[in-house]
Amino acid sequence: MTAKIMLIVLGLGVTAMALLSQRQQRIDTAYEITRIHSRCDDIRTSLWDVRRAIAQEIVQLKPETPMDTLNRPEVVHHRSDEDSVNGG
Numbered sequence: 001m002t003a004k005i006m007l008i009v010l011g012l013g014v015t016a017m018a019l020l021s022q023r024q025q026r027i028d029t030a031y032e033i034t035r036i037h038s039r040c041d042d043i044r045t046s047l048w049d050v051r052r053a054i055a056q057e058i059v060q061l062k063p064e065t066p067m068d069t070l071n072r073p074e075v076v077h078h079r080s081d082e083d084s085v086n087g088g
């Protein structure tokens with residue numbers, strides 16, 4: 001009888017240890033996910049800072065040009081052979 005009780009207590013102890021181990025692994029995984037998300041946010045913020053700095057440099061290098069003085073390509077219309085045949 002004493003051996004059965006000892007075996008049950010030992011089994012419960014092993015089960016409890018296994019459950020605690022799984023719980024700790026879940027906590028560690030949640031912490032790791034949170035840390036990675038935080039790192040991604042930091043990287044994303046620094047990326048936008050770099051993009052903003054590049055945009056500011058481009059604006060400083062680019063001269064101001066009025067819209068009506070822009071060189072726009074001319075549209076050239078060619079008559080095709082079909083138009084001349086069809087009377088176009």
